[in-house]
Amino acid sequence: SCTCSGSNHPTGCRCPSETTQLTGIPINQCECRSSADPRAGSACPAYCVNGQVNSSCVCDSNNASFPYTTCYRDKACTINLINQSNLTCPCLRTGDPRAGLGQCPAYCIKGYTNTTCACDSGSTYYPVTQCNIDKLCITDLIHQSITNCPCMTKNDPRSESVCKPSDPDPTNPIIPDPSEKDPETEQEQGSGSKQDGEKTFNMIWIIFIVIGILAIAAIVTVKKYLHLKDMIILKRSNKNPSLHIKISETxxxxxxxxxxxxxxxxxxxxxxxxxxxxxxxxxxxxxxxxxxxxxxxxxxxxxxxxxxxxxxxxxxxxxxxxxxxxxxxxxxxxxxxxIKEDESPKxxxxxxxxxxxxxxxxxxxxxxxx
The missing domain is CATH 1.10.287 (Helix Hairpins)
Known part of the structure; x- marks a missing residue:
């Protein structure tokens, strides 16, 4: 049989051993090679490039700059990202299907920024620059200017020369952090719960005291009743059972x-x-x-x-x-x-x-x- 070439590749011809001679030979005559195939990107799929891996490219088995294992991992993170761990496939700055599901943090929402959310690089509604500033106002407020982070009404760590309590910026509303709680509110709640506990404890003691007083009163009443009953029985036993007028001689x-x-x-x-x-x-x-x-x-x-x-x-x-x-x-x-003895009995x-x-x-x- 003859060797296939770009100009002559009859059915049954033998594919050349040199990959450079594969140009022009149909893939049904000679299959695509895993590396250095001149037909890649035309008759054969293009080789994957580091940082530009997609579902249509193939990994080059002999590319030293982009090893095959790395290419295969990146390809899996592209094709089947939702089923990959954040160790195999790092979280994406935008469009990650795992965001907020446990593998990756949720993307930040304007007005609800907190320390755990991630800024979405692809969001036009809430740009990454503004998102990062808002996060710094939460995590590192003491080093931020009042331009980026307006003064807070209370508990602002910046000095009074920077932030005066009476001069808040009305144009920039303070963005609250839902994950953080007001210490004073927690203290007030703690004191309120403590007062409720003391009231409950006092009420329980009052109930016990009232029950004890009632029990003592009942015992004293019963004892008085029994004592009075015994006195009545004793007096009755000392009396004469009936009146007898004694007549010494009838x-x-x-x-x-x-x-x-x-x-x-x-x-x-x-x-x-x-x-x-x-x-x-x-x-x-x-x-x-x-x-x-x-x-x-x-x-x-x-x-x-x-x-x-x-x-x-x-x-x-x-x-x-x-x-x-x-x-x-x-x-x-x-x-x-x-009276005479002869008086008549009649x-x-x-x-x-x-x-x-x-x-x-x-x-x-x-x-x-x-």
């Missing part, structure tokens, strides 16, 4: 020694008198007991004093005993001989029945007066 008891001297009719009259006296004593005792129980309930914390009702009952009972005592004296005179029985009727009437009067 009329029928005084007749007990004389029963052996009475006749049959006299014994009969004595038994009737005794039954009447017993019933009268029991009625009076019951009424006295009921009165004493009522008085005991009403006078829990006082010493026993007989009521007016009890005194009246006692007087009536004494008045009732007088005729009985008179009857006893008359009976004693009869037993000693004042008249004696009639007299005793009259006396019993009178006593019944007296008992009814006493009960009605109750």
């Amino acid at each position: 009329p029928h008891q005084s007749f007990a020694s004389e029963r052996s001297f009475r006749t049959a009719s006299e014994s009969h009259r004595g038994s009737l008198n005794e039954s009447r006296n017993v019933s009268l004593s029991s009625d009076f005792s019951d009424s006295a007991d009921s009165g004493s129980r009522r008085d005991a309930d009403q006078e829990d914390e006082e010493e026993f004093v007989p009521t007016e009702f009890q005194l009246k009952m006692y007087m009536k009972y004494q008045k009732f005993l007088n005729p009985i005592e008179e009857g006893r004296s008359s009976l004693e005179s009869i037993n000693t001989g004042g 008249s004696e029985n009639s007299n005793s029945s009259d006396e019993l009727k009178n006593k019944d009437n007296q008992i009814k009067d006493i009960k009605s007066s109750e």
Whole structure:
């Protein structure tokens, strides 16, 4: 087979070994060479130039001034920059897709310049020169002139001869730094939070004190109530359970020694008198007991004093005993001989029945007066 040339390159010809002889030979006959191919930039892609790498160029494998590895890295930073680290591909001054995503800082925005942003060299709205001045006013204000950096209203590190607090430049508004906080504001916030904490602490102590006072008052009240209850129970236990009017000797008891001297009719009259006296004593005792129980309930914390009702009952009972005592004296005179032995029992029985009727009437009067 023949050797290909620029003027004769039939199908199947052999490509020349010298790269200089490749001129004019189509790339379908002889492929592009990685270095020193005279067809580069025409039939073959141009070789990459340092600092001008683009997606269409190819790296020259034998270029000492722009090594192949460096060219390949720069080509990757151009073609696939968003997926490259900032160590492999340094951040660009403009148009970097990684800006603000962590690999590269965000570009500065006018009016919001801070120490971490990067000035965008391709921005016409916020030129790089103005961006750099604004950054110096933040990072190195003490060495800047009032022309580039107007005086601040407070906390300006420059001397009073340069910046007077009363002469701010109205034409150049101060550009605040959002990343920096006012020290006085932080101090005021700290003092405010401290005051809030002290108020909360004081309120908690006040609540504890009020609860303690209420608990002590409740304990004292309960103790007083229990003491009063014990005193009432003690006084009740020391009182007499009921009122008993003591009568040393009833009329029928005084007749007990004389029963052996009475006749049959006299014994009969004595038994009737005794039954009447017993019933009268029991009625009076019951009424006295009921009165004493009522008085005991009403006078829990006082010493026993007989009521007016009890005194009246006692007087009536004494008045009732007088005729009985008179009857006893008359009976004693009869037993000693004042009455004849042959007196009929019938008249004696009639007299005793009259006396019993009178006593019944007296008992009814006493009960009605109750």
